[in-house]
Amino acid sequence: MECAEAVAEPTRGWWLRVLTHGSRRWNTPVCGDRHDALTWSFVPRPRAVGAAREISEALLGEWGMQYLSNDVAVVVSELVTNAVRHGAPLLLPEREEGGIQLSLMRSGNEFICAVRDGGERLPRRREADLGLEGGRGLALVSAFAREWGVIPTPPGGKFVWAQFV
Numbered sequence: 001m002e003c004a005e006a007v008a009e010p011t012r013g014w015w016l017r018v019l020t021h022g023s024r025r026w027n028t029p030v031c032g033d034r035h036d037a038l039t040w041s042f043v044p045r046p047r048a049v050g051a052a053r054e055i056s057e058a059l060l061g062e063w064g065m066q067y068l069s070n071d072v073a074v075v076v077s078e079l080v081t082n083a084v085r086h087g088a089p090l091l092l093p094e095r096e097e098g099g100i101q102l103s104l105m106r107s108g109n110e111f112i113c114a115v116r117d118g119g120e121r122l123p124r125r126r127e128a129d130l131g132l133e134g135g136r137g138l139a140l141v142s143a144f145a146r147e148w149g150v151i152p153t154p155p156g157g158k159f160v161w162a163q164f165v
Helices: 002-008 012-021 047-062 066-086 137-144
Strands: 025-030 033-042 100-107 110-117 147-152 158-164
Touching: 033 047, 047 066, 047 100, 047 110, 066 100, 066 110, 066 137, 066 158, 137 147
Parallel strands: none
Antiparallel strands: 025 033, 033 100, 100 110, 110 158, 147 158
């Protein structure tokens, strides 16, 4: 009965715990589903976008979730680009300079990507101005992900996450 109750809870609970506890590598079976989470750190430069996209594609292949590759590639690109352009670097103990983090998680057929930066400003979706080059990122995230959101992280910064099923 314990597993039935756990399945009835919102699925967001398991991965919120992973993000807020800052685990670099975590996996455990819970009620028959395997939960996996991996985190990478990047210097916040444009080349981080391609690296994050390649990592997510490789991991989706390893996890047998290739069917999500195209959608996840768009979303990861947008989230990392936003962190590089608009976020602030996190102080990362494993690096001398600040960075951003990419976390990729799965449980059953649910896949979560989350990008963390040290910026205080929370992203918000806006109407795209056709005369401007940018401004469509979160509209794309909304179109490709089942759901997305922001989790502020004390003492500063945030995770911007997207869920795929």
